[in-house]
Amino acid sequence: MIIMEQIAASRPMVQISDVSKAFNGISVLDGLNLEIPIGQKVALLGPSGSGKTTILRLLMTLETIDAGQVRIEGVPMYEGAPDAPCLLPEGQIRAVRSRIGMVFQHFGLFPHLNVLNNIALPQILNGQAGKTEAENRAHELLQMVGLGEKAYLLPDQLSGGQKQRVAIARALALQPDILLFDEPTSALDPQRVSDVLDLLNMICRKTGTTMLLVTHEMEFARQFADRILFFDHGQIVEDGAPDVVFTNPKDNRTRAFLGLPVIDV
Amino acid sequence: MTELVLSDLLRSVLRGLEITVILTISGSILAFVCAFVFGLGRVSRWRFIRVFSVCYIELFRGTSVFVQVFWLYYALPAFGLLLSPLLAGILGLGLNVGAYGAEVVRSAVQATGRDQYEACCALNFTRYQTFRYIILPQAFPRMLPVFGNNMVELMKASSIVSLISLSDITFQAQQFRIRTGQTFLPFAVTLIVYFILYLGILFFIRSVTRLANPQKVKV
Amino acid sequence: MISFSKKIKKYSFILGISLSFLYFIHSADCRANGESRPTRLEKLQKRGYVRIGLSNEPPWTVIDADGQVGGAGPDLTHAVFQRMGVSELQGVLSTFGGLIPGLLAGRSDAISSGLFIQPGRCQAVAFSEPDLCDREAFLMKKDMPLALKTYRDLATDSSLQVGVPAGGTEEREALAAGVPASRLVPVPDGPSGMIMLLAGRIQVYSLPASSAQHLVDLWRGQKFSLVTVEDAPVMCAGTAFSPNAVDLRDAYDHVLAKLKADGTYDRILRAHGFDPSLARGHTREEFCRGKESL
Numbered sequence: 060m061i062i063m064e065q066i067a068a069s070r071p072m073v074q075i076s077d078v079s080k081a082f083n084g085i086s087v088l089d090g091l092n093l094e095i096p097i098g099q100k101v102a103l104l105g106p107s108g109s110g111k112t113t114i115l116r117l118l119m120t121l122e123t124i125d126a127g128q129v130r131i132e133g134v135p136m137y138e139g140a141p142d143a144p145c146l147l148p149e150g151q152i153r154a155v156r157s158r159i160g161m162v163f164q165h166f167g168l169f170p171h172l173n174v175l176n177n178i179a180l181p182q183i184l185n186g187q188a189g190k191t192e193a194e195n196r197a198h199e200l201l202q203m204v205g206l207g208e209k210a211y212l213l214p215d216q217l218s219g220g221q222k223q224r225v226a227i228a229r230a231l232a233l234q235p236d237i238l239l240f241d242e243p244t245s246a247l248d249p250q251r252v253s254d255v256l257d258l259l260n261m262i263c264r265k266t267g268t269t270m271l272l273v274t275h276e277m278e279f280a281r282q283f284a285d286r287i288l289f290f291d292h293g294q295i296v297e298d299g300a301p302d303v304v305f306t307n308p309k310d311n312r313t314r315a316f317l318g319l320p321v322i323d324v
Numbered sequence: 325m326t327e328l329v330l331s332d333l334l335r336s337v338l339r340g341l342e343i344t345v346i347l348t349i350s351g352s353i354l355a356f357v358c359a360f361v362f363g364l365g366r367v368s369r370w371r372f373i374r375v376f377s378v379c380y381i382e383l384f385r386g387t388s389v390f391v392q393v394f395w396l397y398y399a400l401p402a403f404g405l406l407l408s409p410l411l412a413g414i415l416g417l418g419l420n421v422g423a424y425g426a427e428v429v430r431s432a433v434q435a436t437g438r439d440q441y442e443a444c445c446a447l448n449f450t451r452y453q454t455f456r457y458i459i460l461p462q463a464f465p466r467m468l469p470v471f472g473n474n475m476v477e478l479m480k481a482s483s484i485v486s487l488i489s490l491s492d493i494t495f496q497a498q499q500f501r502i503r504t505g506q507t508f509l510p511f512a513v514t515l516i517v518y519f520i521l522y523l524g525i526l527f528f529i530r531s532v533t534r535l536a537n538p539q540k541v542k543v
Numbered sequence: 544m545i546s547f548s549k550k551i552k553k554y555s556f557i558l559g560i561s562l563s564f565l566y567f568i569h570s571a572d573c574r575a576n577g578e579s580r581p582t583r584l585e586k587l588q589k590r591g592y593v594r595i596g597l598s599n600e601p602p603w604t605v606i607d608a609d610g611q612v613g614g615a616g617p618d619l620t621h622a623v624f625q626r627m628g629v630s631e632l633q634g635v636l637s638t639f640g641g642l643i644p645g646l647l648a649g650r651s652d653a654i655s656s657g658l659f660i661q662p663g664r665c666q667a668v669a670f671s672e673p674d675l676c677d678r679e680a681f682l683m684k685k686d687m688p689l690a691l692k693t694y695r696d697l698a699t700d701s702s703l704q705v706g707v708p709a710g711g712t713e714e715r716e717a718l719a720a721g722v723p724a725s726r727l728v729p730v731p732d733g734p735s736g737m738i739m740l741l742a743g744r745i746q747v748y749s750l751p752a753s754s755a756q757h758l759v760d761l762w763r764g765q766k767f768s769l770v771t772v773e774d775a776p777v778m779c780a781g782t783a784f785s786p787n788a789v790d791l792r793d794a795y796d797h798v799l800a801k802l803k804a805d806g807t808y809d810r811i812l813r814a815h816g817f818d819p820s821l822a823r824g825h826t827r828e829e830f831c832r833g834k835e836s837l
């Protein structure tokens with residue numbers, strides 16, 4: 060038993076093996092391999108269209124892969140042959156999905172529910188808490204994200220930054236093991252960006268949750284992440300600690316992206 | 325004009341009104357149920373249900389309600405199914421308007437943004453939970469104005485039931501004319517009664533709309 | 544092109560469904576025709592009431608504000624059925640056009656609503672011997688100096704718009720006399736015909752004399768003149784039965800003949816302003832055969 064647990068603990072939280080994905084015949088990911096250990100905070104950088112969102116979406120099962128396998132702490136998401144993988148049936152995939160949460164660029168709040176219920180309802184529907192408990196927890200989280208007095212407003216009565224903070228609180232309420240952030244500040248007014256970044260920093264410090272963040276805020280990525288992945292055309296061209304990647308990237312595409320002088324080979 | 329004629333008119337109108345109201349309410353309830361069953365059936369995951377729903381919707385939208393009621397009442401007995409006139413009327417009106425309603429339900433459900441479905445997936449909702457707690461509450465208010473129009477159409481179409489020996493308000497007005505030779509009076513009264521029914525439906529839909537829409541809190 | 548053929552597929556599918564539906568109905572009809580029921584009358588006797596298809600056509604059929612049924616047709620039919628051992632008459636009220644479909648669909652056991660016996664209808668239903676007979680009449684405004692006595696007169700004056708009951712026999716008579724179809728205006732019901740006369744939409748309203756008399760009485764304040772048409776044959780209505788209820792019809796005829804003999808028939812017809820002598824000498828045969836009997 061002890062040995063088994065040790066093996067489990069040594070497993071990566073996310074393991075992407077030989078994953079390919081094409082949209083309408085155009086390949087976006089081609090044989091991608093990536094492992095993320097438990098608790099690591101990863102920032103995904105790279106030019107637009109390089110496949111960053113696609114990676115988050117297939118982890119969230121919003122997209123399915125064409126080939127390969129994805130494992131969450133050793134548990135596979137697909138069955139069947141590796142060249143024709145098939146997402147697990149609804150009942151089984153929900154167990155895996157329950158470990159993952161996602162924050163979208165455009166918030167995805169439920170417009171017909173007030174802020175409190177946006178956060179409380181998912182807890183209730185997932186059987187994590189009763190009504191009172193879920194609401195108490197929602198109030199606590201709102202306090203934490205600095206929106207304690209907005210509980211009874213509808214989402215469209217909030218500013219963009221406030222909406223995104225509610226969306227983050229909603230994702231946190233389900234206590235996932237993995238949190239995915241897809242450009243959480245891209246849709247915000249510049250003066251609201253810092254509210255959300257401050258919140259992300261705080262969560263990052265406070266929890267041991269594994270996090271994947273897609274962002275264009277270079278400075279922030281540097282503070283936030285343990286590890287930087289630089290993508291180009293669906294491939295990881297740079298993978299390393301922030302200080303290394305930002306000061307001395309080895310790939311010219313990264314250098315160009317960061318505005319550093321290109322090295323002649 | 326004698327008092328006798330007026331009391332005759334009053335009795336006729338009230339008797340006809342009863343039939344018209346029963347048809348409108350029962351027909352609308354049936355139409356509502358059909359709209360949901362077949363509107364959702366149209367976007368079902370199962371092909372058989374989709375095909376069946378499309379057949380129902382196109383068959384009932386593509387033929388006139390007049391012919392449908394006629395069939396239910398005069399042709400079904402050949403199968404040994406002798407529906408009462410009232411039931412035939414309710415079925416004909418309800419099934420016809422339900423086919424239009426089904427398209428309303430379908431488009432309202434499909435008008436819900438993809439981001440809502442994706443948020444539901446990210447929050448690990450089941451399909452049922454997604455529909456019941458997220459999609460339906462957003463789609464339902466969108467359906468209401470059109471449902472209101474459909475209900476008014478059903479009320480107005482209900483006058484075709486004289487074809488199947490139901491004495492609705494239009495038929496009663498017509499009978500009154502034949503008995504008395506008076507034309508202006510019965511049709512003036514009928515006009516007003518229909519308009520009052522229309523206002524009633526309008527009021528009903530307004531109230532439901534108010535209940536179905538989320539309440540904003542003053543900031 | 545692709546979406547076009549898709550549409551064709553869709554509609555031919557729907558058409559196919561409807562056609563097979565029709566086929567089933569047709570075969571069900573054939574089965575119903577095949578079997579004979581010698582106990583039809585006994586069934587009615589046991590049930591205690593007969594359902595009679597009616598549309599409101601005073602004085603042939605009169606339905607009051609409370610839905611009570613009266614008029615020459617139902618009263619006579621009621622009397623016949625009472626003699627046959629069926630005490631109660633239940634009216635199945637519909638529009639004139641709904642009468643025969645209702646009978647064929649089994650919604651009523653018989654029609655007694657001033658349905659004239661004519662060859663076309665004889666194909667669809669089984670008529671009794673003639674019961675209510677009537678002449679044709681023209682209704683006009685009194686202040687119109689029109690000397691109209693025949694359908695042929697209508698044909699000669701090309702300025703006349705002629706109202707005829709929708710679905711009635713008058714249209715055919717007028718056409719046969721040479722009145723062009725363009726001058727024939729279908730009239731949905733009596734009061735509408737009167738209003739059309741008053742408004743000048745039609746100058747002549749051709750309809751059965753007893754119906755015309757009833758309308759003139761209703762419009763007692765207005766001045767209408769009623770002329771009996773000279774070149775029109777006497778028309779007779781019969782009580783109509785389903786074609787597979789000939790046995791019931793025969794039993795009905797049997798009793799009808801008795802009532803004609805014992806004076807009950809005359810009494811009922813006079814009470815509603817009909818002339819009992821008109822039916823004498825006329826037979827169902829004659830009307831079902833059509834024109835040559837003229």
Ligand SMILES: Nc1ncnc2c1ncn2[C@@H]1O[C@H](COP(=O)(O)OP(=O)(O)O)[C@@H](O)[C@H]1O
Nearest residue numbers: 082083087105106107108109110111112113114
């Ligand atoms: N649903 C889709 N249908 C078609 N193409 C898509 C779809 N989603 C993404 N793509 C394509 O896949 C590529 C990668 O997209 P994405 O992962 O969103 O990139 P990033 O998030 O890095 O900007 C892009 O070329 C994009 O056009």
Ligand SMILES: [Mg+2]
Nearest residue numbers: 111112113242
């Ligand atoms: Mg993206």
